[in-house]
Amino acid sequence: MKIDRKRKVAVTSLLRAFGFSTSEEILELFKDVDIHPTVKYIEATLGKDAASNEEEGLKEVYKRIRPGDLATADNARSLIHAMFFNFDRYDLGAVGRYKFNLRFGKEVNDDEVLLEPNRILTKEDLVAIVREIIRLNISQEEADDVDHLGNRRVRAVGELLQSRFRVGLARMERIVRDRMSTSDIDALTPGKLVNARPVIGATREFFMSSQLSQFMDQVNPLAELEHKRRLSAMGPGGLSRERAGFEVRDVHPTHYGRICPIATPEGPNIGLVGHLASYARVNKYGFIETPYRKVVLENDKPRVTDEVVYVNAFVEEKAVTCPATVPIDEKGFIIAEYVEARKFGEPRLVHQREINFMDVSSTQIVSVGTALVPFLEHDDATRALMGTNMMRQAVPPVRPQSPTIGTGMERRAALDSGHVLVAEEDGEVTKSEGAQVTVNYKKAGEKNYILNKYLRSNASTAITQRPVVLPGMKVKKGDVLADGPSVENGELALGQNMRVAFMSWQGYNYEDAVIISERVVQDDRFTTIHLEHLTLDVRDTKLGPELVTSDIPNVSEEKLKNLDAEGIIRIGAEVKSGDILVGKITPKGETELSAEEKLLRAIFGDKARDVRDSSLYLEHGRKGKVVDIKIFSREEGDNLPPGVIKSIQVTIADLRKLQVGDKVAGRHGNKGVVSKVVPIADMPFMEDGNPVDVLLTPLGVVSRMNLGQILEVHLGLAAQKLGYKVATPVLAGVADESIRGELKKAGYAEDGQVWLFDGRTGEPLDHKVTVGIMYMLKLNHMVEDKMHQRSIGPYSLITQQPLGGKAQFGGQRFGEMEVWALEAYGAAHTLQEILTIKSDDVPGRAKAYESIIKGESITKVNIPESFNVLIRELKGLCLDVELLKDNRKVEVGEEKIRRA
Structure with missing residues (x-):
């Protein structure tokens, strides 16, 4: 065997070092297991063992651990004792001792496992290990399954933090020891001796940069709840997504009731990130x-x-x-x-x-998120996975609506999310207003609750609470006093109940696109509020402090109209991209003043000073209304970073209605993009005159094998007509016969299909259509965040080409293959302008912009910067390149600049 990955040592030498001195004693320990007819493991090992007693055994082990050091019995004994029997150096831990006893069939006593003497390796443990190795060699048993949940454990946040804390304490101990050895003991104080910085640094490092310390997903209460129940096989001491194979990612039989087989990401982390099952x-x-x-x-x-x-x-x-x-x-x-x-x-x-x-419960094998999918048993696993993941992306609507067809898990999920205010005991509501609720409890007396109002979440959605009780109402313990975001009457309400029809409509629902009625937009069914904090720091610079003011150089009165005297925008102002939110000027480095500038300075004083506009502008693509302004300053005692005098935070709220390009989805992985908003009068309508809200493609069901949506639609149609809500638990849902019976009771055909009439002509459609109520969600993938356009903007300093991406206000890349496409068409002029004036022909694009402004025709183009880069590349290869036109040399690149 090996110790600390050093050279091999005979196991009998280690046994001697542990106190089993003679060969007879060692043979006696293993005589009942070392029973192979041809191979005697212990006898063969003793034959090759150089040691014959305890002292020699200690020396043999010492030689392997510390080769080159003098091996004496005392040195060896103290080293081995420190290595195996000192609790500071060797700790199996409670889990190690528990698993050890379990593996070797010893009795597991929960209280004894935690005791210090039981957490170090004993000589009896070493004997048990060797006996087990011999038994396994003789019996040829199967290897332990590493993916078995009996062999994998959860390291919770406390344990992870504890391990980092231990590292910090070890560093601190080393510093204390160093100071004690170098400083005068009489003059030392605890403050001088102990430096807490290593502990603080290790803790901060864990929270700031650990792979397992994540920014909480706060799109809706379900996302928050599920993020807190997430399990990861990655992180420090875990797997990496590149090395993890299929076996680790697979669903294991022991996951039943422990880890959800459905809820996992779709990307490279599939199977490595999971969620705790419901119970x-x-x-x-x-x-x-x-x-x-x-x-x-x-x-x-x-x-x-x-x-x-x-x-x-x-x-x-x-x-x-x-x-x-x-x-x-x-x-x-x-x-x-x-x-x-x-x-x-x-x-x-x-x-x-x-x-x-x-x-x-039938819900026990799936996670909370998956348990919210009705008729889950009728959905293909891939689509159920998508449905679970998309529910976590649903943005909270202004008017939440709990599902007509639920699973019975909605109330529990909402209460456990922590966003719902519940009564602590029996009592009576004495006051209920928009921002607070007061309850007079029988035992605790009167208690006042201040509600959250339009706070920004990590995902920029609005966290707001609404009271659901009235003054004078009697409440019992656990009753809901106020709903949170995406909650209605204490039930999780991530979306809206929509009347949907599965039919094509002028090709607008091609490729899973979704057609919605104008009524959906008018009734604010999917209207959401998004809040954004924009912060401006006022700093003290070397040239003097920055100044918040409305007196900004070279800015029109129109842009300053919403700023107050201090230069801060007023609350309630409607703002769009490019508007000034906070006016700020920064002093510029002054050069030698000219005679005219000296005169101006003498007349106007500091007003004529050279300053730079460093105001907070609303970035491109943003709009909204200013709803809050917070000012933090050193004078008020706020804790600000070094060099910052004042910090101003402006909150902008954006009310977003559902529009073309927004992503919507059901709970069964049936996602799509809104392709058209159709006038109410043009939408197909039912026999009772009610128009449908949403049109979905029938082709989105067949190949996806998510039939749960069809059963939801059928049962929803009957439930709405009969005026009740349904709780159909996963894997124990409503039977098909019951749905047929309910449809019949509601006055519909058993197949759930109805005649629809074309809204534009009033004529009935050719065939009956599946119509019903489906719970739909608006996802956090809105066209407003993704749409981007550019006319002029920033350029890269090196290539002189436009930057890429929305964040940099960049352009669309016209790459190598796109150039080939235009070459194939022979579109020479289009190709020329794309590669020159629309890209890196610096003087050409400036001239072209000027020509467009003046309404003149664009003149000829110049040589693009990329050609100059190519010339420099060739010069770097020691090739002299000259460009000739009509047998005359054309100046390019640096030569042209030098001449100019």
Whole structure:
């Protein structure tokens, strides 16, 4: 065996060093396991062992660990004792001891595992390890499954932080020791001796730069809740996405009830990032447990009890478990003689008497997000994954609407998100206003709650709370007092219930595009509020302090009209891109003044000073209304970075209605982009005169295999007509026969299809159409954030070509292959202007812009900068290149500049 990756040492030498001195003693320890008919492992090792007693064993081990050092018995004993038996140096940890005892069949006592003496390696442990290695060599057992959840544990945030904290403390200890050895002890104080900076630095490093410390996803309450329940196989000490293979990413049988098999990203992190299942919990050792109802035999018949036990993956593997949907009678006895169950982690048909546990719920195998998808069992797994991920991207509407067809998980998800205000105990509401709710509790007395109003989330969506109680109302403990964003009456409401029809309409729903009625926009069904904070720092520069003012040089009165005397925009002002939000001037470095400038300075004083406009402008592509202004300054005692005198934060709110180009989706992975907003009168309408809200393509269902949306639409049609809401839990949903019955009860055909009439002609359509209620979401991929255009803008200093991307206000790249396309068409003039005046012909583009402004025709183009770059490249290869025109040399690049 090897210690610290050094040279090999005989295991019998280590056993001697641990206190088993004689060969007879060692042989006695392993005689019952070392029973191979041809190979005697211990005897063969003893034959090659150079040591014959404890002292020699210590020396042998010491020689391997510290080659070149003098090996004496005392040196060796102190080193090995420090290495294996000193708690500061060697710590198995509670988890290590727990797993060790579990692996070797020892009794696991939760209290004893935590004790210090049990967390170091004993000589009995070494014997147990060697015995197990010999047994495995003889019996040829299968290797442990590394992906088994009994062999993988969750390192929670506390443990990760603790490990960084330990590093910081070790650094601090080293500094303290150094100072104690170098300083005068009499003059030392704790303040001089202890420097907390290493601990603070290690903690800050964890929160600021660790891969596992992430900016919270706050698009909606569900995104927040699911981000807190996320599991990652990556990060420090974990896997990297480049090295991870298929086995690690695959769904494992032990994930049942512990990690959701559906909720995972679509990109390179697929399978490496997961989510805790709905009922799963992490035990004190970091292993994920899932709850089951205990099944006991009464009079030789299995009865499902109400006793709930949490079991880990190893315990579950040895038991037989059945799903929550297995029929039981009113006393809890299982009805069927043979039931579908899981035995050794595999699906089997077993006799009822073999069952040990029953699932607590059909929802238990999926995450909270996946549990919100109705009729999940009818959707293909890929589309269910998309549906789960897209619900986390739904932006909160101004008027939230809880789903007509839900799963029963909406209330729990909303309450656990932390955005809903609930009553702490029984009482009576004494005051309910827009911004606060007061409740008089029976025991705690009167309590006043201040509600969140239009706060900005990390995703720039609005966090706002609305009271749902009235003065005089009696409330019980747990009752909802105020809804949060994307919540209606205490239920999660990420989108809107829309009347949809599956039909094509003039080709506008080609490629999954979505057609919406103008009524959807008018009724603000998908209108959302987006808030943005824009900050301006006022600094103290070497040339003097910057100044916030409305007196900005070379700016028209029109642009200054919304600024107050201090130069800050007024609250309520409508702003668009390019508008000044805060006026600020920065002093410029002054050169030697001319006679005229000296005269101006003498007349006007400091007003004639040379200053630069450094105001806060609203960036390109933004608009909205100023809703809040915060001013932080050193004088008021605010904590500001060094060199900053004042910081001004302007909040802009943008009300966005649904428009062409916005991405919308259902809960089944059925996503699309709005292609047309159709007048209400032109939309197809039903026999009762109600026009439909949304038109979806029928081709989006067949190949995607997400039939859950069709069942949702059918049941939604009946539910809306009969005036009720449905909770259809995942994997135990409403049966097809029940949907047919409900449609019949509502007065519709059993197939759920109805006659529609063309809004433009009033004529009935050729065929019946599937119409019903579908819950739809507006996603955080809005055309307003993505659309971009440029006429003139910044250029790269090196290539003189326009920059790329919306953030840099860049242009569209016309690349090599696009040039080939124009060459193939022979579009010479278009090609010429794209490669010259629209790109890097510096004098040519300035002339062209001037010609356009004056209304003149554009004159001939010049040599582009890229040609000069090519010439310099060739010069770098020691090639002299001359450009000739009519046998005369044409000056290019640096020569031209030098002459000029």
